[in-house]
Amino acid sequence: MMNYYPSASHSTSFTSNTSNLLPPQHADGNSHVPINLQSVSHPDPQSTTFTSRQHKLTTQPVYFILADSHGRALPSLSTNDYQVNIKFLSGLHWANEECIRLCAKTLLDSDIISSDLSVCTSTILLIGTNSIRNDYAPIIINQIASIVDLIHSQHPHLRAKSNITILSSFPCVNKSSLFPSTQELATNINCYNNLLQELALRKNFSILDVPITSNHLKNDGMHIHSSHFFILSDTIDHYIHHLYDQIPKTSRIHNRSRDAITRRNTNRHIKQVARQQQQTVTRSIAHAWKLHDFKQYLQHKQIRYNRLPEIRQHQVRIQFNDIHQYNHAEATLSEDEFNEMNYYKWLNYEH
CATH class of the missing domain: 3.40.50.1110 (SGNH hydrolase)
Structure with a gap:
């Protein structure tokens, strides 16, 4: 298979x-x-x-x-x-x-x-x-x-x-x-x-x-x-x-001009951005979480993301190209995954 x-x-x-x-x-x-x-x-x-x-x-x-x-x-x-x-x-x-x-x-x-x-x-x-x-x-x-x-x-x-x-x-x-x-x-x-x-x-x-x-x-x-x-x-x-x-x-036969290649690459980028917007996991995050610790936590949970936009209004958005990683993150990360108590638990676990 x-x-x-x-x-x-x-x-x-x-x-x-x-x-x-x-x-x-x-x-x-x-x-x-x-x-x-x-x-x-x-x-x-x-x-x-x-x-x-x-x-x-x-x-x-x-x-x-x-x-x-x-x-x-x-x-x-x-x-x-x-x-x-x-x-x-x-x-x-x-x-x-x-x-x-x-x-x-x-x-x-x-x-x-x-x-x-x-x-x-x-x-x-x-x-x-x-x-x-x-x-x-x-x-x-x-x-x-x-x-x-x-x-x-x-x-x-x-x-x-x-x-x-x-x-x-x-x-x-x-x-x-x-x-x-x-x-x-x-x-x-x-x-x-x-x-x-x-x-x-x-x-x-x-x-x-x-x-x-x-x-x-x-x-x-x-x-x-x-x-x-x-x-x-x-x-x-x-x-x-x-x-x-x-x-x-x-x-293979390639007859593409430089302009055609540019258009293709542009379209690929547009599609990738659209996919990331569709496959975004959004969670509330406490101010205590540092970016370094947050990334290490995702790695520990075996969550392979593609993009982390800037955190705004205590909301973190994790974007994915791969639908399987997106589904894994949705199933793994609870709504309160990144509250302050869990942050200090993670620090104790890490050290």
């Missing part, structure tokens, strides 16, 4: 397009299935269907993401170095015999998605929430195994471990008829994630964990609240940048 939590940041922008896609008739006799996929890739603004115009940056690496409704959380992730094509479909399952238009295997076998896979460097599959609510984990794992085999057989260039990445399942407390209690559903999700790790070893693909908790969900207990979209988008954004960094530099 790959647990990847980098700290680098780079800029993103957002565009959106909706198209009606008609996968071709398959050899098994299935008729044309109308599919309404959402895209946040970069098609021609005048186009109403996805065509090869999405892939006009063919000299650059292309990363393709197929997602269920969680794909709404993703802005465009393309940069000057690589292209990211994102398509998502609400209600998408790994397999769905009752509604073939919501079946990922059918989609991946269709011309419209197969063309995306044929030109991509790697693919990321953000699917599973709908499946784990409506089927048992071992059954879903067999479905995924079949899908991975399909991709490997039809797209031999995607056989390396880093070429296919599947996200582990987020928490979900939206009960179903098959799992009428949250405990039963949680057990199925845990089983699914464990079996997915085993499958990844057998089938040679990667797993990406995203630090989404039940606290990040909307009231429906299933979808990510918009205020926490950045957790998903940042994790995938950094992961793709990590994949790109693994490409030998000699095989």
Whole structure:
């Protein structure tokens, strides 16, 4: 399993397009299935269907993401170095015999998605929430195994471990008829994630964990609240940048001007500042605390921050680039952590 939590940041922008896609008739006799996929890739603004115009940056690496409704959380992730094509479909399952238009295997076998896979460097599959609510984990794992085999057989260039990445399942407390209690559903999700790790070893693909908790969900207990979209988008954004960094530099093509590089660096800085503002732990602090002692205390608590703005009105703000360090600090530091009594306790402990 790959647990990847980098700290680098780079800029993103957002565009959106909706198209009606008609996968071709398959050899098994299935008729044309109308599919309404959402895209946040970069098609021609005048186009109403996805065509090869999405892939006009063919000299650059292309990363393709197929997602269920969680794909709404993703802005465009393309940069000057690589292209990211994102398509998502609400209600998408790994397999769905009752509604073939919501079946990922059918989609991946269709011309419209197969063309995306044929030109991509790697693919990321953000699917599973709908499946784990409506089927048992071992059954879903067999479905995924079949899908991975399909991709490997039809797209031999995607056989390396880093070429296919599947996200582990987020928490979900939206009960179903098959799992009428949250405990039963949680057990199925845990089983699914464990079996997915085993499958990844057998089938040679990667797993990406995203630090989404039940606290990040909307009231429906299933979808990510918009205020926490950045957790998903940042994790995938950094992961793709990590994949790109693994490409030998000699095989990359750089056509960026000095101005373009400056704009990129400026945008990265803006995004980092915005992330730090979102991921800020604020606590009251007594006047007795000295900066040196405060920093040593954070180090003792294994809290790795990125910035400490000036203390104002007895409030200290600890800013983080990394969501995991932010969550750790929020959980570790009580509201009265930096009162005067705790300061003198810390001095006694230190000496």
